[in-house]
Amino acid sequence: MNIVVQKYGGTSVGTTEKIKRVADKIIQKKNDGYAVVVVVSAMGKATDHLIAMAKEVSKNPDSREMDMLLTTGEQVSIALLAMALIDKGYPAVSYTGHQLRITTSSAHQHARIIDIDPARVDRALREDKIVVVAGFQGVTEEQAYTTLGRGGSDTSAVALAAKLKASCEIYTDVEGIYTMDPRKLKNARKLQSISYEEMMEMASLGAGVMHYRAVELAGNYSLPLYVASTFADTQGTMIEGASKLMEQTVITGMASSLDDVQITVRHLPADASTLYRLFGELAQEEINVDMISQMITDAGEMHVSCTIPKETKELAQRIMTRWQVENPQIRWELNLDIAKVSVVGLGMRTHSGIAARVFKAMADNDIEIRMVTTSEIRISWVVDARHEDKVVLLIGQAFGLTT
């Protein structure tokens, strides 16, 4: 039995009209000889509507009951999609997370999948049925309904595919993974394939499409993920192990964002505990620090700079104000108008000098780099916000990211 798990997101099943079109697409795959398992999200705005009602009855809704509420969203989608398939003459059956025993941790609203019992899906597939599964949800050992949080439905699909030893196709409202968000870089190139590691770096930079978590799970199982458009009949992108990639380009993709601010703290005591205490306090307030750079001056003082999400800047300001009181010698500043630009590519492992090429492109155009960090397959740097478009264009051209 050649099994494929297809996942359709909320915009793909946003209306009953779209659900019927998705049914046609599923039937096409079935007619190609596949046993098809479909994972669906809640219809378009359904989840938002449910959350709005919850806020009307409680300012801080109970998280178990929130999951009880939200899981209805996918249940509506699976029922409608199964009906549409049956209506078109194809036997189908839908299952909730509870019915499939998609067992999760008990962390409501961001549960982790522990295991899936594939028996019921197996049986239905053997009966030649199309199986429609509610994404984003599971059930605890105590039978409480849970939701998986961001990237949840993709994770459901990957976990199911891994368990069923199936291939996995993620259908969405974009046509695949691009070298760069096409809204930011005109003529950005669609990638035929990208490695799990690169995709994870891109995802953690907020380059939409796939969530870090689902890609990581697919990587753990060496499960190739095909990402393509639901309604446009174009070739998508394969996310797979690096060894399978025919040709290694140096830079696979780029991301840029205006969503961060930069904090710089100067004249800190250079003793061992300072960094630990500083980032410990930020972590305690759940402030996600991304880039960090640090140096010790001739005078034995420490300067630290880091980027944090814009929406946490008030929290960080409060912490810094307190530090200032305790350590009157320090100076700190917040830079609100920054752009964070990153390039990602497995090729960096073997090609040296990528950073130098980036720095040259910046220098040639008089763009000041305010901060740089690098990992094995990523370089990120901070420039003034007003330079974002120019930097994206320069790097896109320099590394051949456009068509």
Add this chain to the structure above:
Amino acid sequence: MNIVVQKYGGTSVGTTEKIKRVADKIIQKKNDGYAVVVVVSAMGKATDHLIAMAKEVSKNPDSREMDMLLTTGEQVSIALLAMALIDKGYPAVSYTGHQLRITTSSAHQHARIIDIDPARVDRALREDKIVVVAGFQGVTEEQAYTTLGRGGSDTSAVALAAKLKASCEIYTDVEGIYTMDPRKLKNARKLQSISYEEMMEMASLGAGVMHYRAVELAGNYSLPLYVASTFADTQGTMIEGASKLMEQTVITGMASSLDDVQITVRHLPADASTLYRLFGELAQEEINVDMISQMITDAGEMHVSCTIPKETKELAQRIMTRWQVENPQIRWELNLDIAKVSVVGLGMRTHSGIAARVFKAMADNDIEIRMVTTSEIRISWVVDARHEDKVVLLIGQAFGLTT
């Protein structure tokens, strides 16, 4: 532990605002020292909305998937109600039919409850929680979700109360059971109590409020049912065993309806199989026959008259046309403009002459009776539709059904 099961219908939880008011009412009961289990229906128009979507994807939606879809309606209500209770400082927990193992037959959309496992409710009540249960739904042995059909949520509440040895309160948008629909008889009297048998007769006459099925189940378990208004703080009606009723009135209630038509067939052969064949064919087409009257003429022919729901009249016409072909001697007619009036009362068992009083009232006012049938506690008769209001008023006065 003094347990009460309260049931709130769809209009009582139609908006988040109403859900908060229902929460206050539940809390009042809890503060009176009761362990409270609440059964709720889907919010107001939620079910209609789901059905409309189903019709958009399939003209004849699969019944298993229809139940998968419809059960989300109550799941939304229970989550929101539990959130509202928790928000007001009262620990609460919601359960679906699946979670409570409300096991039903596998007849999707009109399943019957087989059993309920009370363990989970027991445990939650012992933890001092208010338990919120999704009405109208259950699960088959094979874990498929089912719905119970008309009167389903009331039936869920009664079954739970019977299992938990609890008392049962049905809250709705009317203030109790009246001698007659107050929209039809001004000053109709609200009953303090009514017996199961009378209520079942009233229910089967379409006298709203309670469905036959829930009343029958309550009667089987000798479980008193209290029916009252959700938001008006007035005394409701107790449905209970006849022996508990202090005073037996002759007539407890009246119902009238314009929803039937009358078929009369004359000159039928008077042999034994005719009636069986005639009503057998009507039954096969799922035409519900209510009143039947029959007589044999001097000439040894049979005349039969019966009432059937107006919406099945085309089906019946087709059957009669076929009979006419097979039996050219018969004559049949359909009377579309009839009113069916009924009086119900346990008192008829001991008081003779009720029928005579009815006939006298009709005769005194020149109202022709087109058909009569009687059961042990009910008399029903058919008059021309234009007389309905007059008959209701006359009988209401004659038997003291008004205030």
